Amino acid sequence: MSTATDNNSKPRAMSRAKEWTAEVENLFRFQQAGYRDELEYRQIKQGALIDKWPKSGFVKKLQRRDNTVFYYSRKRECEDRDVNKVLVYSY
Template sequence: MSSAEILKPKSMVRPKHWSEEVENAYRFQLAGYRDVTEYKAIHNVEDCERWPDSGFVKKLKRKEDGYFYYYNRTRECQDKDINKTKMYSY
């Protein structure tokens, strides 16, 4: 899919506190994507694999080389990384 077909965000903020939404955004950005919207558009999937108990993203294909990132079912975004995460709105 071309970059012209991917929805562009209208704004971006950096979170101050951890939440489930911040956790999932952190995981997508670690794999090289802006967020779930970009991931779905590039890979043409309905949703990514998630842990059933926590709802966190379980596995993502990395943008740069196509290998997979596997994530734990518990929190991975450390307090020091919260303000490095970007939260986009459309």
């Protein structure tokens, strides 16, 4: 049986975010960098650490597939108008 921690996990379903949460904020950051979510980032960038801001837990820095680095603020970056663009995958 496949779980979210397997190396070859594929999403079973997808939906769009309806309201902003900390999870949606992090998904927004991963998707801005070109990944589905944290699981896909870990699969592609094997062994790469994900820097997060200590208090908020938001992603601080991500490396794109072309090795460009994205840096993110400790404050919210996903504005209300962008929330419905965030894809939420379930495994």
